Amino acid sequence: METSSKNRAVTNLEKPAVLVELKDLNKVFVTDEVETKALNNINLSIVAGEYLAITGPSGCGKSTLLSLLGLLDTPSSGQYQLAGHHTASIDKDERARIRNKEIGFIFQSFNLISDLTVAENIALPLTYRTDLSHRQRQQMVLASLEKVDLTHRAGHYPSQLSGGQQQRVAVARAIAGKPAIILADEPTGNLDSNNAEAVMTLLDELHHDGATICMVTHDLASAARSQRIIKVFDGQLIADKPTSDNATINSTLIETSAVAV
Ligand code: ADP
Ligand code: MG
DSSP: OOOOOTTOOBTTBSSOOEEEEEEEEEEEEEETTEEEEEEEEEEEEEETTOEEEEEOOTTSSHHHHHHHHTTSSOOSEEEEEETTEEGGGSOHHHHHHHHHHHEEEEOTTOOOOTTSOHHHHHHGGGGGOTTSOHHHHHHHHHHHHHHTTOGGGTTOOGGGSOHHHHHHHHHHHHHTTOOSEEEEESTTTTSOHHHHHHHHHHHHHHHHTTOOEEEEOSOHHHHTTSSEEEEEETTEEEEEEETTOHHHHHHHHHHHHHHOO
């Protein structure tokens, strides 16, 4: 494996807090007695304020990794610490509480609930937040709608919006609760280039405002907008380099595109 960029300083933070720490993480799926080793001994640290891109060919384990990071699934073995919580030693309710508070997830297919309005979709994860008052939740919904420039669409339903607008609602839902980390799985994969650019610009702005972002992408130009590129191949983390290392980006991107489906 190439040199880890662990503990690398991040703009404006002299000693950035480690938000994510994965140690020897493995994930095995068993379907009809066939085992698939989706992740193989992953070690990874993410510090507050970082913007990471995860690249690699189809089926290499990117979404599995993001699902584990997002507490949507559990590892077969290994350790995962998120914002100081040892996630293996918590019960189901605590896990849900941490997920709702610390994680904002953006999916390729938006995953909005069709019979809830835009504002209701954004508010939904906040309803699980017992640490927030009703008024605080309302203010958070309004602020995030404003951030994605969709205040005028608050009462509309997802089917009344374009794909780009739906993904901006999904971004608003992900950021409304001010999570510790934003996880995005191919966030522009279902969008045309104009809408993709709008979503990428939003991510740039969120990062500029201090958000920690971990984005899976096949798109080379999108990966190049991050600060750090991680490459996964066959369940293993095979490269982890700052994006500013131009030689690395080029070789990473060329190799990735050569094997991508
Ligand atoms: P990527 O996002 O890089 O395309 P995935 O993480 O979706 O890859 O998948 C990694 C591997 O794990 C693939 O071989 C895939 O078929 C397998 N896999 C993913 N999810 C499941 C599941 N729920 N059950 C069985 N196998 C799965
Ligand atoms: Mg995937």
